Amino acid sequence: MLKVAKLTTALAIGMLIGTVPVTQAAASATNDRCSEMDYSQGLCAKAGVADGAVELGATTEVPASGGSGSSNNSADGVSFEAGAPVEVVDTVGESWCDLQRLPCVPWTPPADAATGPVTISDIATFRPQPPTAGMQPNQWMIVGLATNFYANASAHVVDGTLFGGTAQVRFTPIAYNWNYGDGTTATLGTAGTTWAKQKIAEFDPTPTSHAYDTPGNYTITLSVTYAAEYRVAGSSWQNVVGTLTIVAPPLTATAGHATTVLVDKDCIANPTGIGC
Amino acid sequence: MRLPNLVRAAGGALLLALLSGCAPSDASTPPEPIATFVAPYATDEEALAAAEEAYAEYVRVSAEILLEGGADPERLGDVVVGEFLESSIVGLRKFAEEGKTQTGTSIVGNAELQRYSPTSGPRELITIYVCRNISAVDVLDSSGKSIVTSERDDSSIMQVTFDYNEPRDALLVSDQQLWSKGKC
16 A cells, blocks of 8 residues: 555656656667677667668569569569469560569569460559558567558559550459568468557557567568459459569668656657657 | 534544545655665756766776777776676677777767656666767777777767765766767
8 A cells, every 4th residue: 555655656746747758669789788898899779769760662672583684673672473484584574664663573474375364464554552561669669569560552443455445453462471570471361450440559469460579670571462353344353364462662660678768858848858 | 512513523524534544644654764875966967967977987997998908807897887897897808808909089978867866775876868979989800900880870879877886985887878879
């Protein structure tokens, strides 16, 4: 009882003098402490405000699957996975890249591209909406607690022309491939969403959450695999052979241990204060 | 008749109040402090000034050891205490074994008091934020090659915590953490 009463008093005093507790993500190497020796060498991890930033535009390399030659175009962004790869490199792949105005990976068409069913290569002029990745908390994680990652990607229809007539292509996300940057990856069937939309508390595990074991800076990459269907002149939706994988702009974030500090003003009153 | 009733009612109310613990009582007497600790600084300003002085000494002694390639790291015991002292000495011994040396001088910039807790005992008495600039500092391996990582910022804010050593009437560094990028 006495302890509770004392705690209440302490809280009341804290509120009276306007102290505001702020939780920080504190990144650390093996030890939070920073000796002069480590500091001089640049070996200390920042315990306070992380200065990571979200990078816009994909920078993760996607290995070409079955393609050869045009390694000068081996940048990032979009990769194809067509039905049955053969040795021949088709130039349609590159034109697809040009049309999409996206960094692109050379690809190999299915063997029956010329005579068989409609493939991904046939719908090259249809540009899908690129996915984006989101995370909570934004740009930082607490070691051992769930970080909620989610993809912003949904089924959508794109208008265009196919075989000389108007047509529509419907892209449907079927897999969300996460590379968490800590050596683990996951392929999920669900995009996930925010904690608030799931009506659960922050740091609760979600079907798409991931927990980091070690403090550090991480780059998290999402790629979304789409299936496609097409229809021409009011016909029913027809399947398109192959899938399309698009890489979202990677997220960079810092994992650390949580530290609570007391500050005398909030971030509005003191925007340059610690943790603001 | 009325007055005694009122008195009785008032007495009852007082008794109830006492029973329910609403009235002040001897139970709220603060517990005896574990050890008698007299705060060495009267004000935050005094505490900050003492911490700045102690930190300057810490930086001076550390630099002295590092400039001599990690020789006699036990000297750090004059300015550092606790686990931080132990881990620092272990690190400096390794520094010496590997034949590393440090060159250049660092700058200690402005400091700001994070907290001074005069009533909580000598441990972790004061924490400050202090700006450091180590742009002129280099660390060389035994072949004379710089081993400073590319991540190092020229200027940073450090969070430094001090214990108070009563017999020596001195502040000793018990923790230092790189807090954020700084400018000084």
